[in-house]
Amino acid sequence: MSNQNWRRFDWLLLLAIVMLSIFGVIMINSAVQGDPELAGFPKRQAFYLAVGLALMFITAAFDYHLLRTLTIPFYIFVLALLAIVGAIGQSIFGAQSWINFFGLFPIQPSELAKVALALALGSYLATNQEHIGELRVVLTGLIIIAPIFALVALQPDLGTAIVLAVEAAAIFFVAGLRIRYIIAGVVLAALSAPLAWSMLAEHQRTRILIFIDPTANPDAYFNVKQALVGVGSGGLLGKGYGQGTQSQLHFLRVRHTDFIFSVIAEELGFVGATLMLLTLFFIIWRLWRIADGAADPFGRLLVTGLTAIILFQTLVVVGMNMGLLPVTGLPLPFVSYGGNAMLSLMIFIGLAQSVTMRRN
């Protein structure tokens, strides 16, 4: 902790995140209006934001190198949790992904899996960066992430599995993976697509099929269609906060999570939605900057992996709200309702801050 320096803490990044998260709480408040069962959600999100900020500062205070030493025990711990979830986890929307920890905080091990993967792969590749051109190193890297990926995919939690894959890909890429391996990876992924298809759960297949042919299942297409109508009817300035007919009359489902972007675009229009996207862009840009300026390869790879997650989830969630991508059930970073997502995101940011505070 010798070179710890709070003046190197990225306060602009923090400001952007706090603003975006508070904006999220406000939009969740609009989204859950008229639904007594969800009435407490904005407050809970605000609570998670506060807890998350505290977690972020705590995480930032720790030297991320310290964390590196804990990589193996943490990795094993996460694997164990994922295995337990398969046995006792609660069923939510078909995914066995939640454990109610001490009955207080529902913990989603798949969130921890994202951190564990970044630590393990980042740590290994940082050590072996000189030999990244060797097949042995690439294969070992893949073997390291295989169990964690497999357990998440088997839950089945398709969304998180893809996020993990993207995270790993970003880390490999920044670690200097040779172009030939990248091509080989793409070819392999294409070849294994039928296998992946067979592993998908019914509702996940439906989502993809609907994306390809929206008319196949009018009932399921309804959600996507309503999100599109919500976004499209927003216009330049939107219908006004709390005035979105698509959201307030509940034509949009899961408004506070999956389709929060549609609520924003409908009620605040092009201006509001673009400002929100710009804020997210700024956050991601600052994170790339942190990765680029990291003191060592481990820090760079760690931040790269976590930033890739944020970028990818933004793309997927916003894209699906606008009919560009299939519905996955992922949260929009900092905006969608969800305590777990908020807490883990804040830990990500804490790690990034820890890296930037300890740059040369």
Place this chain on the structure above:
Amino acid sequence: MTTQRHAFFSRMWTLRIITVIIFLILVGQLARLQFLQGVGFQKEAVVNRVRIVRKKAPRGVIYDRDGRILARNTASYAIAIIPAELPDDPDYEVSEQKRQAIYQAVYDITHEKLARHQDIPKGPTPTPDLTETHLILDVSQPPEPTVLTVDAMADLVAQRELGSAFLPVIVAKNLPREVALQVQEETYRLPGVQMQLISRREYPSGLYTSHIIGYMGPIPEEKEKDYAKKGYAPDAWVGWSDLEYQYEDELHGQPGVRVIEVDVKGREKNVVGEPTEPQPGHNLILSLDLELQKIMFDALTAGVNPKRSNSAAAVAIDPRTGYVLGMVSLPTYDNNIFADGVTPDEYKALSEAPGFPLLDHAISGIYPPGSTFKLVTAAAGLQEKVITRKTILNAPGIIYLPNRNFPDDPDLAQPFVCWIHKSGGEHGDINVTAAIAESCDIFFYKVGGGFPPTDFEGLGVQALADYAQLFGFGEHSGIDLPGENPGLVPDPKWKRLAKGERWVTGDTYNMAIGQGDVLATPLQVSMMTAAVANDGILYQPQVVVAATDYKNHLIKFNHPIVRREIPVDSKNFDIVREGMWMVVNWEYGTAKEVALPDVEVAGKTGTAEFFDPEIGRDLAGNLPSHAWFTAYAPYDDPEIVVTVFVYNGGEGSMVAAPIAQEILRGYFDIKARDEAAGSHSLLDQLEAIAP
């Protein structure tokens, strides 16, 4: 730092560029949706949330001239499910289970109550035999109660939920009232289950008046837009035929409209604007006398031999007004079968059944008018001074019309025979009244086409055609019923265009006795007779005389409409009427058997030959003939015209005249009874207050 740097830019910068591209795509798509496609999505958002809820207006009631109900609304009982009120659990499985239980309960309870209600199990429903010739086609039966299966309920509810979840889904209908009430009692705990009263059109006089009243059905696909413009709900029913169709606008009323904002479940959230209350439709009062209509129906049914005739019609008109007193067409059908909707197959079977029961032969059927047309020839001949009352023409049983090009060659002359010639007789020297009374063909051949051998000049085709038109032939009578056929008055131009042949004197001969190509509806023949009876006023026939609003305030009274005053002198009509009087009251009259004891009747018989490939000629080579009789009474002060037409009936005097006699007898019996009782019809009362 051991970062591996690329020649141009680092991999970190690659990720930054990817990030920029991703955000550009997202903002670009946002702009595309909100600006380029914005208007469309804004419309969709409005369609999503705004619903127009219509409350049906009660349809107008149709009464006869005495206030007897011919069409009314009755209730049928149904059980409905309102999707928006069904249990809705966040867990799909749970809410499906709860709903299934409700569907099952509705199904079981309704079936149980129905079974208890109908202790005796029903046999197979008799299907009407449409292959035989039925003059009366009665396929009506009390509507069968129907209950949907549990799966069908679930399907319908799921469909409705995507659209208007607040609209009830009918799951059991046509329930007896007691059954509906019992089901309601037992299902009051079940959310979303409701008993519904469904308005149903009922025609108490059924097959007696089906060709006047008509029937209703769902909005035809091709007219969806028109009716939507008028504010009709998509599931509204509209008149399909006859008065139900003709007076749709008056009968329908205005549905009450509420514009509401709904949520995704179809639950009402807000009312937009001022709701309006339904405005009931107007009631119609007809000139028709149901009692007379039944007499006409019975007389026609009894007088027609169904083995010979596949159709027949009778029309009764008030010659002083043109109002229709009765109008019957056989075969008929019970319009009540349409109350619950018919399947396309049922409709097809009915519309294609022998004699075409759905067709009103009185206004849509066109036939050669035969000798009834001689009234026109007589009036025209008198008015054009071709003949006078005293003109006597020689009428042998057969005359020979010389060939136009070889007038001196008797071998080329064309023979024209009189009906009487078949029995070897002849009319001899005869004047116009006797010619009408005896229905002498030769006399009218000569009046129509002249007779060159004696240098007698006839009317000629143009004058004859002109008078036919003046009497209303070849044009719509303008009756307030749909589907009227104008018939045909041929002339040289028509023949050239339609047949590519030159008009010859023989054609004029045939036309003069209502044969050849002249075609008329029984209604047109009636209006002609009415014009003769009333001294030359051709009225526009009317069925509906008055309309009242739902509070029974008179809002419209249709006074008689004069189409034209026929330019024939009264003294000439006197002569024609005298001939008609002789038809019934002279010892040589063709219909002297149908005189009534107390009322002087005047009429004209008609036996109109026609060609039908299915019937062909008889053994003697004669064509089959339609039987006609058109009459008015009383002779000195006409108040009713009756025309009877029997398809392939044979002799008008033998078949049609006795039916007309029955109808006239019935009319005057009713009149005598009502006058004795001093009662006045509803129509008389309305006329008294009409502006």
